[in-house]
Amino acid sequence: MLNHLEEDASLLNKMLKGEESAFQEIYLKYRKPLFIYGLSIVKNEDISIDLVHNAFVDLWQNRLHSIKDAKVKGYLYQIIKSRALNYIRDQQLKARNASHYYIEQEELPDDKLDRLQLKKELQSAISAIPSSASRKILEMRFFEEMSYKEISLAQSISVNTVGAHINRAIKTLRYQFKKKPLIN
Incomplete structure (x- = not known):
C-alpha cells in the first residue's frame, strides 16, 4: 500500500505524461481540503471556489515546468495561499x-456656502436676461439638460432658433459677468 506521498508522486508522474485521469484523481483528492483552506483565508465561498479552480488550472498548465520535483499537495496549498493573500491585498487596496476618493469628494462647509452663493448669483444673472424665451431655453438646455432637438420640439421652434436663443443668452451672461464677476 502506498502512503500519500508515494501516491501523489505516482499520480504526478502519470499527469506529467499527460494522463488526465491522474489529474482528476489529484483534483478529487485535494479540492475539498483546498477549498476549506482558501475559505479560512478569504472568508468567502465563491472566492475560495475560484482559488481552487485556478490552482488546478495552474497545476495542469504548469505540469511540465514547475512541479517536477515538487510535492503536489504543497504546490497546491502554496498556490491557494499566495492567491488568497493577493486577493486580500487587492481588496484592501x-x-x-x-x-480616499470619497474623502476627496466630500464638501467642506465653506465649499457648500460658496456653491450656494454662486448658484444665487447665477440665478440672478439668468433672471436678468431680457428675453424670456432666451432665458427659458437656456434653463432648459443647462438645468434640465435637454438637447437642442428636445427644446425645439417642446417650444415648437427650429433647432437653429434654439441655438440662436442660447447664444444670445450666453452673450448677455458674459456681459453681466464682465461687469460683476461671479468669483471675487
Whole structure:
C-alpha cells in the first residue's frame, strides 16, 4: 500500500505524461481540503471556489515546468495561499482607494456656502436676461439638460432658433459677468 506521498508522486508522474485521469484523481483528492483552506483565508465561498479552480488550472498548465520535483499537495496549498493573500491585498487596496476618493469628494462647509452663493448669483444673472424665451431655453438646455432637438420640439421652434436663443443668452451672461464677476 502506498502512503500519500508515494501516491501523489505516482499520480504526478502519470499527469506529467499527460494522463488526465491522474489529474482528476489529484483534483478529487485535494479540492475539498483546498477549498476549506482558501475559505479560512478569504472568508468567502465563491472566492475560495475560484482559488481552487485556478490552482488546478495552474497545476495542469504548469505540469511540465514547475512541479517536477515538487510535492503536489504543497504546490497546491502554496498556490491557494499566495492567491488568497493577493486577493486580500487587492481588496484592501481597492477599499483604501475608494475611501480616499470619497474623502476627496466630500464638501467642506465653506465649499457648500460658496456653491450656494454662486448658484444665487447665477440665478440672478439668468433672471436678468431680457428675453424670456432666451432665458427659458437656456434653463432648459443647462438645468434640465435637454438637447437642442428636445427644446425645439417642446417650444415648437427650429433647432437653429434654439441655438440662436442660447447664444444670445450666453452673450448677455458674459456681459453681466464682465461687469460683476461671479468669483471675487
